[in-house]
Amino acid sequence: MPLANCKGCGKLMISRKMPYCPDCKTKQDLLYRQIRDYLKENPGSTLLDVHTNTGIPISTVIELRKEDYIPYS
Ligand SMILES: [Zn+2]
Numbered sequence: 001m002p003l004a005n006c007k008g009c010g011k012l013m014i015s016r017k018m019p020y021c022p023d024c025k026t027k028q029d030l031l032y033r034q035i036r037d038y039l040k041e042n043p044g045s046t047l048l049d050v051h052t053n054t055g056i057p058i059s060t061v062i063e064l065r066k067e068d069y070i071p072y073s
Pocket of ligand 1: 006007
């Protein structure tokens with residue numbers, strides 16, 4: 001079975017399609033939901049707006065955005 005390091009915590013895990021281990025995936029999902037809800041209420045927000053108002057680190061917001069989670073305007 002192929003092994004890979006989790007993109008979030010670096011833990012060695014069995015490589016599936018996901019770049020994150022289950023722990024990190026859960027965290028990412030929570031953050032994603034938080035950002036999505038924020039954008040639903042505040043359409044057209046910038047990366048910085050999301051960071052400032054949700055307290056989620058910019059790097060995480062960028063990361064989630066890169067993975068096409070978030071439809072920024
Ligand atoms: Zn992880």
